[in-house]
Amino acid sequence: MSDDSRVAELRRLFPVTAHWNYLYNGSIHPCAKPVSDAMRAFLADWENGGEAAFFPAYDAFGRLKEKFARLIHAEPRNIVITESTTAAVNLAAQLVRPRAGQNVVVSELDFMTSTYPWLVCHPAEVRFVRSRDGGLRVEDVAALVDEHTAAVCVCAVSVGSGFRLDLPALAAALGPRRPALAIDAAQALGVVEVDVRRPPLDFLACTASKWLMGPAGVGFLHVADRHLQAAPPAAGWLSAANVGEWDVRHCRLHDDATRFQGGIPNLVGVVGALAGLTLLEEIGREWIEQRIRTLTTHALQGLERLGVEIWTPRADHERAGLVFFRCPRHQDLHARLKAARIYCGTFLGGIRLDPTFYNTHEEIDAFLAHVRAHLQ
Template sequence: MSFDNSFRLGAADVFPPAERHVYLDAASVGLSHKGGAAAISRWQNALAEEGTIAFDEQAEVECLDNLNTAAAGLFNADPDGIAIASSETVLMQSLAWAVMPAKGRRVLATNNTHPSTIYPWKRVCDHTGAELTWMRADSSLTIDVDALEDMIDDDTAVVVLSHVEWGSGQVYELARFADAAHRHGALLVVDATQSAGQVPIDVTTGVDAVATSTYKWLCGPFGTGMMYVAPALQQLNPGILGWRSHKDMWDFQPDRLELPDTAKRYEFGTMAYGTAYGAYESVRHILDTGVDRIAAHNRRIADHLIDGLKGLGAEILGPEDKAHRSAIVAARFPGRNSREFAQTLKEANVIASLRRDFIRFSPHYYNNIDDIDQGLAAISAHL
């Protein structure tokens, strides 16, 4: 296979650190879109100089509505199905309390699921007496998808999946698990924090809810989360309510609460609105570049990284089938302490993350083959 080694989908002038570092850590924090960071600064400076003259009630509505529209494009959803809040976690928490599976029902998850995704459901299960059931990964952190599907039964209320697992990078086929859940009267709820921006997401495949933060593969800021909920879930009573929860939030009457007939009912309170401006810019850049193009590009450079790591004797974790892999590459290096080796690589300007007893590499669309080769050369030099 031949590569244009200089080719990046995300231009270096939009992501300046990509020129200074071998940055392979999008699964931890993606490089911030320069235009998004500038939008946040403009909002903060205008607010400091002019207060509500610069940011009046109309602007407060529009800044979230604009991000709502961009998120709808990301999920292939109707904008009425989108809610914006300060993080994926608070949206997932509100949804979990809205669904509130009862005693005798089960919530199914994998033991690879990130705590921020499953803790909200654990809290609700502890409250109601519902059972949290785990599908456990093998020694390579791989989930047997056939066995996982077989665990879904008529007692299952909710299947909670990370579209892409944070540690192994394993990707799940959402249509398959939506169909399996629905056959048993269950919901499929998805955390897309490790997939949004690097793997296409289409909620028309039957996903009941999908939530994501914006600071990883979407290259946006901390402090913003987005969630799609299907029409049936737009009629539930959210677990978190605030002044924005009312259909006419500017009415400010505390003795009434009429929830919107859309996913807006999951928007509940004041947030750092500047982050919504930044997230809008970063999501628009992802959409303009094309998630399909990003996925193909990332797959090429991740495959090149895997081949190189194997050539250096590394143990690659996660599924062997490329169809079930993302741009997250987890590796152990026999004979090396992962914690010490991760620090060694950082000192060599190769930025990756220590996770448990392995090192997680996660290149994105601002990386190219030259970056991967530089990283592999640094790894080889320090083994």
């Protein structure tokens, strides 16, 4: 099947395409029919059967862990389901527990999720890596790391410029005695390959709600084996291996990442996240990456011709799904695009578009035509 007919077929799964030229998939990914169908089916079962609906949903919880793990070449035993990327990074920070006198290295290019947990909740110094040309240099990260560094916490793909960090190169620059490496992969998973074994990552945090096509309210943290014995910062009945004993006096913690789960998770979200990941597997991440690369390259070439200030690095290996640029009166451009039913983002004084596999070259051309008209 040609790409065009495959795209036409896939667009039918995304009702948003009938209403918008939707180019903000790295922010809130629109809901696909199989995702809303799965969530509706859970709600109907719950309405009609009460607790009976929960058993298949618990099963979905287990399968979701397996799918998250498979995506990053990990084992389900290392996965904690969380409510968001933010909750996942906070859990990682609680497990690292940086002390006064230590430091944590973060990047000025990243989202608040990667910096606030360390800034607000722990006494260690927080050091910010400066960005250059919309990217990070691994040697700049390494220059801030010393024997008192408890963790380096950065995005695999930064949310502003869309810069993609070379994780093996980062680990190599930090050397064999490196601090814990905590990676926010919210803008990476579902688009580019991330393997928690290469380099061995201590923590990886993500949400289901962006490129994994699930609902908000579900995310996960990958916890490497060497942190699995850590005391959980919170505990609940799901943390206990002896839950079946109903022993309120003794909690025997699971020896895997389940010890960091608390109570009943957001099951309607879990069911939706599982459907999103299933769809991703069916479509194929590699094909998605190739489609996104074609569309973002087309957008970048068009924007270059229009002479706007592009913040996103141009090299294929230094970007993923995001394209960011600045131009005069960008708020007016954003309003104009919205009036033309073209949905993209605006922040940090610019415009961001995140096309995905169901978008078309014609949609990018329509976007570029409005930028051209705005600049005239």
